[in-house]
Amino acid sequence: MSSDASPTTRRRFVYPKKHLKDALGLSRGRYNQIGNFVLAQSEINIGIGAKPPAAYFAELAEQADGGAKKYGGMDNAPEMQENLHMSCLPEAMLQGEIPEYEDFLERRRRLMGLKIKSWFESL
Numbered sequence: 001m002s003s004d005a006s007p008t009t010r011r012r013f014v015y016p017k018k019h020l021k022d023a024l025g026l027s028r029g030r031y032n033q034i035g036n037f038v039l040a041q042s043e044i045n046i047g048i049g050a051k052p053p054a055a056y057f058a059e060l061a062e063q064a065d066g067g068a069k070k071y072g073g074m075d076n077a078p079e080m081q082e083n084l085h086m087s088c089l090p091e092a093m094l095q096g097e098i099p100e101y102e103d104f105l106e107r108r109r110r111l112m113g114l115k116i117k118s119w120f121e122s123l
Contacts, residue, residue, distance in 0.1 A: 008041055008042045008043075009039045009040065009041055009042070010039070010040060010041075010042050010045045011037050011038075011039060011040075012037070012038055012039075012040045012044075012045045012048065013031065013036050013037065014036050014037070014038055014053060014089065014104070014108075015031070015036055015052070015053055015101050015104065016048070016049070016050045016051065016052070017031050017032075017050075018050035019050055019051075019052045019053075020101060023052070024101065026101075033105055035104075035105040035108040035109045035112065036101075036104075036105065036108075038087050038089070039087075041072055043072070044071045044072050047070055047071055048071065053093065053098050053104075054096070054098045056071070057093045057094060057096065057098060058096065059071065060080060060094060061080075061094050061095070061096065063075060063080070064076060064077040064079075064080035064081075064094065065077065077094070080094060081094065088108055088111040088112045088115055089108065089111070090104070090107050090108065090111065
C-alpha cells in the first residue's frame with residue numbers, strides 16, 4: 001500500500017467498495033471517503049479485489065511473518081508496519097484489529113491529521 005505514485009500505482013479502497021455496498025448497504029457518498037483511499041501497486045490492487053479488510057489484512061500479516069508473497073514484495077513485519085504507518089493506516093490492523101468502517105475512518109482521519117500537523121511543524 002505504498003504512498004509512492006507511479007504508472008503502476010492505483011487508488012484503492014481500504015474497505016472495498018463492493019464490500020461496503022453489499023455487506024453494509026452504503027451509498028457512494030459513504031464509501032467514497034478520502035480516508036478510505038490509499039495508493040497501491042496495480043498487482044496488489046488486483047490481488048485484494050473486493051476482499052474485506054479482515055481477510056486481506058490476515059494475509060498481509062502471514063506475508064509479513066514470512067508467508068507467501070501475495071501482495072507485493074514486503075516479507076517482514078517491520079517493513080509492513082512502516083508501510084502502514086506511512087500510509088496513515090492503523091498498524092493494529094496487521095494484528096487483526098479491524099475496526100468497523102466508521103471507526104476506521106475516524107482513526108485514519110486522526111492519523112492523517114497528525115501526519116499533516118507534523119509536516120507543517122517541520123517547515
